[in-house]
Amino acid sequence: MAPHKKIAVVLKGYPRLSETFIAQELLGLEKAGHDLVLVALRRPTDGKRHPVHDEIRAAVHYLPEYLHEEPWRVCRALFQTVAKPGFWPALRQFFRDLLRDRTRNRFRRFGQALVLVAEWPEGADWLHAHFIHTPASVTAYASIIAGIPWTCSAHAKDIWTSPDWELSEKLGRARWTVTCTRNGYDHLQSLTREKSRVHLSYHGLDLDRFPSFEGSHSARGGSDPIDPVRIVSVGRAVAKKGYDVLLKALSSLPADLNWRFEHIGAGELTAELQALAGKLGLADRIRWHGALDQKDVLTHYREADIFALACRVAANGDRDGLPNVLVEASSQRLVCVSTAVAGVPELLDDGQNGLVVPAEDPRALALALERLIRDPELRxxxxxxxxxxxxxxFDHHSSVRQLSGLFESEWSRAP
Known part of the structure; x- marks a missing residue:
């Protein structure tokens, strides 16, 4: 077995409540014997943390989120890296990229890469990017400057909102790339000749944190106004989650059905969705919890009767991969209804272990919800x-073993 290298993991932000699957993977790699240091492009914005974040031992280094906020730090990094042999090749690559992507964001990523190399985490001799868009841009530039190889984990938004030319070039530079859905895997495979360097690796779930539910979900049938059916959804209030579609579906349910809906998650569209719920006459049937930690989310899964998520492809191409919340809810025997988008059908087979309806179709979603509300035995x-x-x-130990194997295989070949 090749000796383990210390991995500098580049993340967009850390810790983030919406990226439990990343934290779970980091902890799994540590338990497998990997030495990690975390490099985040932005500081946390969530007010809470999941328990898994407190178990991760790796130190965290924060790069300047905006270069103008820490100009002396960036200038110092420039002076320290300009003499490195890799600086000029990296600068040439930056200008080639800039010609195709004339944005401030491109300058920011190069500046962050300079700071990363100048403030290099002690002992790190491998780079790994989580997300193939901005974190991989920083990682790719830093790799050229420092002469350190890199690998990548691609997920969902980062794949579908990145131009093909950029994905193709990054796939060619990274030693290997993993992605978490067959949908994303097929797309990335189509963009590279080095197909053996793209791997499918489902995130899975830490089943120790989601043990089998020993109780029973209710037999509510929607007929009792005092004890309504409980529908829950967990997800950020952003376009790709389709909460406007879900609200419209709920508003068209038959008047004789008694139900309550609870939403868990923060997001930029929260106020807009609350206003829509009021316009649809649903305000008194909905509770908006905001972000909750993993323990509280688990309690809601166990108390609910139905989990609903109306995934869609957003106007900018953004979409989910395989939403981890569907895996979490399913682990608690909570029936899920979702849409035939991206990786959802890789978990849910319609009529076999959940209900799957077309995206952007409130009527179809309403019919599926009605069916589940009225039929507790089907649930x-x-x-x-x-x-x-x-x-x-979907046990996450399998994905951690796969990642460990990929790292070790690469290191056994590295000079």
């Missing part, structure tokens, strides 16, 4: 099948 059967699949096929 029980589909939820049990969903849990069985998650526990058989």
């Amino acid at each position: 029980r059967r589909l939820g049990a099948a969903a849990e069985q699949r998650v526990r058989a096929e």
